[in-house]
Amino acid sequence: MRSQVDFPAPCKKHLPTKNVGNFGRAIPQRFRSPLRTQRHRTGIGEKTSVTTTTTTIKDELQEDERWKEMTLYLLSTVLERDSLWGLVDPRRVHGAHIRHNAQHVGKHGIVTLEDKTGDLPQWVLSALRSLSHWRGTDGLYEGFERDVFRSVIDYFQKLPEPLLTYHLYSLFSRILVKHPTCEATALLAVQLLCLLLPPWQRRYLQLLLRTAARLCSNVDLPPLEPGLGTRALVVENLSPALLRSPNGGEGDETLNHALTSFLLDHADEVTQVPAELLVQLAQHHKTHSSLQLQKQEREGKGKQHSSASRSTESRRKALPQIKPPLLKYLARHLRQLPGLH
Known part of the structure; x- marks a missing residue:
């Protein structure tokens, strides 16, 4: 040859x-x-x-x-x-x-x-x-x-x-x-x-x-x-x-x-x-995407709940702190106001 x-x-x-x-x-x-x-x-x-x-x-x-x-x-x-x-x-x-x-x-x-x-x-x-x-x-x-x-x-x-x-x-x-x-x-x-x-x-x-x-x-x-x-x-x-x-x-x-x-x-x-392989892959991708979306939704709700809790705590801490002596002063004067007895 x-x-x-x-x-x-x-x-x-x-x-x-x-x-x-x-x-x-x-x-x-x-x-x-x-x-x-x-x-x-x-x-x-x-x-x-x-x-x-x-x-x-x-x-x-x-x-x-x-x-x-x-x-x-x-x-x-x-x-x-x-x-x-x-x-x-x-x-x-x-x-x-x-x-x-x-x-x-x-x-x-x-x-x-x-x-x-x-x-x-x-x-x-x-x-x-x-x-x-x-x-x-x-x-x-x-x-x-x-x-x-x-x-x-x-x-x-x-x-x-x-x-x-x-x-x-x-x-x-x-x-x-x-x-x-x-x-x-x-x-x-x-x-x-x-x-x-x-x-x-x-x-x-x-x-x-x-x-x-x-x-x-x-x-x-x-x-x-x-x-x-x-x-x-x-x-x-x-x-x-x-x-x-x-x-x-x-x-x-x-x-x-x-x-x-x-x-x-x-x-x-x-x-x-093979078309059979492409169909299998498409179904797998669809299932995987659905599971990923559900996971993201759960994580998103968890983050929103956590954010709301932190916001409430922040507002509570932002309220003015009134000291006890001031409370006694305000109570005594409020009792002297007409219509409160």
Whole structure:
């Protein structure tokens, strides 16, 4: 299999050279803690700003946790399990990733990255775009499209980790086994699992799946391998780039190919945010807001009662204090007034 750097001269001339052959590029760093980021941005001595920032960060972390809890709860329900313990480590599931994947998307539904250095190299993006919109007259020489395809597959297969990640291997490999006859249930489970991916891996997955699906349906594309259909070739080469066993090897090849075929069939759907999750979150937010409002009302009434008590005490203390001798003087003179006897 030829890599990008082995392209013949006519092919190299028409492809971007930036990052060409950079198959071993480092995986982007995990999202930095928002608390750490804000701590560096806030000046020393800005007490009001620090208090506001701390409150905002606390709210953000609580919201991240709600997304995580709801997603895992719905996933366990779909898989008909009381718990996901033993299948996924909750400590490796980040609510911030789930929220980002759901809320930061472009007009075509592809997740966007805040850190652009974590995106695919420009030559890979160009190659994917070329394959997605391939026409019969695009080839510069015979076999040009095959070289582009192999170069892209080679890049994804050489990433340090498959796109569906090692720690989600057990869950992904069980989906089609547990729901072989219920496509809607399997699709919902895959949608929830894809939300757990780090944003950069979710973006890579979206771009690769959509390109592969268009390749399989492109009637103008010449055969990429003599004697082998385009779809069969795509599934065979795409499978190890998507899912590999963390114990080494590709795992169950039949299951991996079945999952890859399922992903290709639903390339535009698997990374959509499930409506069921959004409904659950909306109901949770409604309940939480109602409880918060009740709490604020109770606290407000308590403050009003306390304020009224303090006001009464203040008025009592403000009354003039009459000394005993003066009281005797006033009493004696009042008794001398006519009509008081």
